[in-house]
Amino acid sequence: MTRTEKRRVWLGLAFASPWVIGFLVFTAYPMVASAYYSFTFFNLVKPPVFTGLANYERLLADDKLRLAMANTIYVTVLANPASLAFGLVCALLLNFRVGGQALYRTIYILPIVMPGVATGVLWRWLMNPTLGLFNTILAYVGIRGPTWWGDPNWSKPSLIIMTLWLNGIVTIIYLAGLQQIPKELYESAEIDGAGRWRRFLNITVPMVSGVTLFNLITGLIWSFQLFTEAFVISGVNGAPQGSMLFYSVYLYSNAFRYLKMGYASAMAWVLFFIVLAVTYVTMRWSSRWTHYDVTAGG
């Protein structure tokens, strides 16, 4: 390397140094430490004591963990398809060429700015069995609504309905995807005699499949880390009857309530590998249904 080249490397590294230092202190070292903690008994008060695989063995026998995992999978499996379908429907509606779309778009999207804690308290109230919005409206049409958050069979569906209210980001990204589809595709399909439903299935769905993949991956990562709203609505124990105990909530209570730092670290690594595996499988599977080529998609 010449002198100027060397000088440039130092200069470049100097400018990049905030990230390098931050990575070492807040990511690299913590990852090593976390891996170590996961093989120890560690309660913050005394230094960690190496216990081998004990934490991981206890994970397998932990009924509460199994419950938290089942709840998390339940929401992941139901909320994500619902979010994609509803997001696409909303985007289709917002893509109509009618007046007032600016206002409609604002209304559909605004919930995403609400802070998680405020959303939680609002939705606890909206789904109050006697005084809430939902059962009031259901009563108008003569239906006696469920007790929502109060019923272990209804609490997770309630949460999924709430997440649909917060679906604005998915909707925006779908809307941008719809606007990129060339109009000619629809026109030529119409000439070929394809009906509205056929055009939707054979043009719209494949043409936004890249967007669907993005929304799905971010949605999956989100649902595995679900915390604030569930914590605000149902507390540390996921009332009623643990039906709202999610993985991140249980991890939080192990770490910061019971100070089982070693056990919680093991939980964090298991979560990491699950999310990694699910992302990987989704990416592999997606090659069957994503179309990035216009000619192949049409």
Place this chain on the structure above:
Amino acid sequence: MQSAAAVGTPLATARARRARRKLLASLGQHALLVFVGAFFFLPWLWLLSTSLKSLKQVFEVPPRWVPEPIMWENYKMAVTAIPFFLYMRNTLFISFVNVAGTVLSSSLVAYSFACIPWRGREKLFLFVLATMMLPGAVTMIPVFVIWRRFDAIGTYYPLTVRAFFGAAYWIFLLRQFFRGLPSELFDAARIDGSSELGIYGRIAMPLAKPALATLIIFTFLGSYTDFMGPLIYLSEQKTWTLSVGLYGFIGTHSSEWSWLMAAAVLFTLPLIILFFFTQKTFIQGIVTSGFR
């Protein structure tokens, strides 16, 4: 339309029929938009309505939409039952520091990757991108242990310091932006003898305003609404942010729904205002994340 039909030529009736179908279609589209829109809109209305009801009227069955009387006092209760403005000040302080830290650090790092041609920068940049995949949950506990060793639990350091070390996504975004700027600008300044820091501050940063606007909005939003961070680190009530403060308010006043709703309105209002003033940048920022 009627007059066209009255003329009665075949062409005119066809045109009238088409016009009527178009009108019906657009009415149907409005109906759908309003129907689904109600799901998004009514919760806000219910929030506002409850926040203006008396504590007694909240328990009236069936609930009424328009409060009688309108209790503006609820808002006074919401800000006095909890030290609302103290929480607001704490929240804004943390948010502004995070915004400043992220702007400064991410742009410096992005400048290095985009504008200083040094050997190895592409490799390091790929590494930065790879770290975006790493989970927050895994590092959360050791980072807590570090702050505890520095005796910083209960202070704002754990919630702010990290922002000064760059965030991968914003580094990525700003790098893209800097690379889009004409390189002649930088070369000319270098020939004039400007230092890299000078070029960064006087040329690159002023031109990056659109990208910085996105960064500022979303960093602010993330920091203002954060719950888990303050929940873990802020033990003393006088240091609480609005998220933790409202959570505490739910615990102590769980049946004073109108006060809770008033507090939720006040907590959300700054973000609604922010959204209305920056809607274009806001939506563009989300779209960019989906199409990167």
